[in-house]
Amino acid sequence: MIIKKALFIILAAALFIISGCSGAGVPLGATGPPNATGAIDGQKIKLSRGSYHWEHKGLFSTTATVADAASPFQIAKELKPISVIQGAPAEIQFSDKSEPQLTAYLWKEDARGKELAIDEKQLTLPSEAGEYVVEVWAEWPNGNASYTFVVEVQITRD
Numbered sequence: 001m002i003i004k005k006a007l008f009i010i011l012a013a014a015l016f017i018i019s020g021c022s023g024a025g026v027p028l029g030a031t032g033p034p035n036a037t038g039a040i041d042g043q044k045i046k047l048s049r050g051s052y053h054w055e056h057k058g059l060f061s062t063t064a065t066v067a068d069a070a071s072p073f074q075i076a077k078e079l080k081p082i083s084v085i086q087g088a089p090a091e092i093q094f095s096d097k098s099e100p101q102l103t104a105y106l107w108k109e110d111a112r113g114k115e116l117a118i119d120e121k122q123l124t125l126p127s128e129a130g131e132y133v134v135e136v137w138a139e140w141p142n143g144n145a146s147y148t149f150v151v152e153v154q155i156t157r158d
Helices: 002-021 072-076
Strands: 036-040 043-046 048-057 062-067 082-085 089-094 101-108 111-116 122-124 130-140 143-154
Touching (some): 036 143, 043 082, 048 072, 072 130, 089 130
Parallel strands (some): 082 143
Antiparallel strands (some): 036 043, 048 062, 101 130, 130 143
């Protein structure tokens, strides 16, 4: 009887360990970074995810997913600009409620340009009129991702 119980415990532990290594039961979002949204003056915006690197650590292995995408400037060609007033703040949020380290850049042609001021989850958009491609770079302990959106800054007349 004791031998049967010991054998059962050993088999159950082996199955538990094997299923942990197979990737079965990987939490949603573990194979890639979360989706990002923003809010500018009450307008909800969806950020378009670009390239990313994401790792999932299992019991005995680590799985890495690397996705290469077009540059933010190229992604922006498919996005509709959001009209905003000059100097408006944009608050960035993630679908999993995480708070990664954020950096934001303006894009000119096919290269990163000026870095935007960012305080916590809010970045300050440009104050000069025009259309701007904005890249938000997010870094978590298990990976990083690029997100893009486009704004059309309008000058306010007082």
